[in-house]
Amino acid sequence: MSNLRPVICVVGARPNFMKMAPILRAMAAHIPPLPVLLVHTGQHYDKDMSDRLFEDLRLPRPDVNLEVGSGTHAIQTAEVMRRFEPIIDAHTPSCVAVVGDVNSTLACSLVAVKKSVPVVHIEAGLRSYDRAMPEEINRILTDQISDRLYTTERTAEDNLTREGIPSNRVCFAGNVMIDSVVFGRANARGAKDTLQACNVDPLVLSHPFGYGVVTLHRPSNVDDPETLRALLGVLDEVAASLPLVIALHPRTRSNIERFGLMDLIDSARMVLLPPQGYLEMLGLMAGATVVLTDSGGLQEETTALGVPCLTLRENTERPITVEQGTNILVGRDRDAILGAVHDILTGNGKRGRVPEFWDGHASERITADLYRWLKHRPAEIASRTVTN
Known part of the structure; x- marks a missing residue:
């Protein structure tokens, strides 16, 4: 043809x-x-x-x-x-x-x-x-x-x-998104290399429980100052048990600064990174203990990687990641978030499987x-x- x-x-x-x-x-x-x-x-x-x-x-x-x-x-x-x-x-x-x-x-x-x-x-x-x-x-x-x-x-x-x-x-x-995960996994950048490239001390990765990865970008989570304040407060509580690496979307960083919320970021336990390339994010997720996100794509990628995912939304257009994968919908519910993190850190977290195709x-x-x-x-x- x-x-x-x-x-x-x-x-x-x-x-x-x-x-x-x-x-x-x-x-x-x-x-x-x-x-x-x-x-x-x-x-x-x-x-x-x-x-x-x-x-x-x-x-x-x-x-x-x-x-x-x-x-x-x-x-x-x-x-x-x-x-x-x-x-x-x-x-x-x-x-x-x-x-x-x-x-x-x-x-x-x-x-x-x-x-x-x-x-x-x-x-x-x-x-x-x-x-x-x-x-x-x-x-x-x-x-x-x-x-x-x-x-x-x-x-x-x-x-x-x-x-x-x-x-x-x-x-x-x-799922073609998983095609890219399979393709990129061999070349994914290690978390230590990514942090060093961002001039961050990689000692945060040596915590006994490892580290968590966070991404936030949806307007419903980051455009309202009180909503964003509450989420950052919960993340601060999570970081008391598990250091967090936060890849900040430009919209989110701008709003944190505009709303005067930067003081809620404890730099000793919450590492802020600029937007990362695909291979850096893939490496960060693959080595993470848990991923907390409002991204649709990360719900799929974590399921493919076998990494627990807590989705900071009330719903998902990717229900298979909940039904078969590693994803849990926790919304912005403080108790649900902290409870899920506790389960993961104590070895009782959700275990999923990779869906068909x-x-x-x-x-x-x-x-x-x-x-x-x-x-x-x-x-x-x-x-x-x-x-x-």
């Missing part, structure tokens, strides 16, 4: 990079290779949160960078759409492949479907059932307008079925199916035209 038009692959924010990297490798290795045009919307533009990921994941540099930058949800989505439309016009792709649930995912899908270009959604069908989360809206709408939907867990198809999406559009392929080969399954689907799609369209 040498005449296949390019697949436009879209990335925009940090989680997209980890998901798209193995897909691009699989497309290049497929026989025949699938031609690709990599478009970076520039939704995340901080060097520590974007450029380093391309290096760590061995992602090729984008063919196109829309350089959208930050803004409100409406402004960012509209600007991605405005800048993405000429790319479709110029390249007439066979399809547009999007991953995850960020604003770029929905924006590029909307442009594609209105230009009659097939949309392929990788990581489809995940639901938190919390429509206050912008990502939930992005997930629902992207799935509704997608032509081919790849799921990470079998229950995701149940969500899609309830929303009226026929099963012949859905393919259970596994979280094996490092999801991207290969997606690529093989996508090739077959694109190959037969022209005949399918011709058949519909004759029938109509």
Whole structure:
């Protein structure tokens, strides 16, 4: 199928990079290779949160960078759409492949479907059932307008079925995020090296119980001063038993400083790091006693690594990490957080297993199916035209 038009692959924010990297490798290795045009919307533009990921994941540099930058949800989505439309016009792709649930995912899908270009959604069908989360809206709408939907867990198809999406559009392929974990594990940077590179004394790692890793970035956790104050207070209590390495998102650091909460950080027990590259975070998590986070991706990565995870949210769009993996939803409940940490430190923590198809080969399954689907799609369209 040498005449296949390019697949436009879209990335925009940090989680997209980890998901798209193995897909691009699989497309290049497929026989025949699938031609690709990599478009970076520039939704995340901080060097520590974007450029380093391309290096760590061995992602090729984008063919196109829309350089959208930050803004409100409406402004960012509209600007991605405005800048993405000429790319479709110029390249007439066979399809547009999007991953995850960020604003770029929905924006590029909307442009594609209105230009009659097939949309392929990788990581489809995940639901938190919390429509206050912008990502939930992005997930629902992207799935509704997608032509081919790849799921990470079998229950995701149940969500899609309830929303009226026929099963012949859905393919259970596994979790491409785990492909990157498997790929990067051998090159992950040790926690000691990471701390030294940040001019932090690595003695914090010598605690009898090890160390915990913390990430916080969701607006519901970090944009309200009292909520953020309460969370930092709980983390301070955790740090009395287990030193914490906190990789601070720029939004979180800015809010801690703006709200005057930096005095709640005990530098002897709570180490603050700038945003880390993928290999540094992978190494920190792999060596951790526990991870406390509000990130969706870290829930999956910790399950794959077998590391206990406490999710500082009331819900998750990745229930399999709770049902089968190492994840526990603790919200912002002080007693739940401290109780879970105590269980982990006393050897009574949750033990999980790695879910089906979280094996490092999801991207290969997606690529093989996508090739077959694109190959037969022209005949399918011709058949519909004759029938109509």
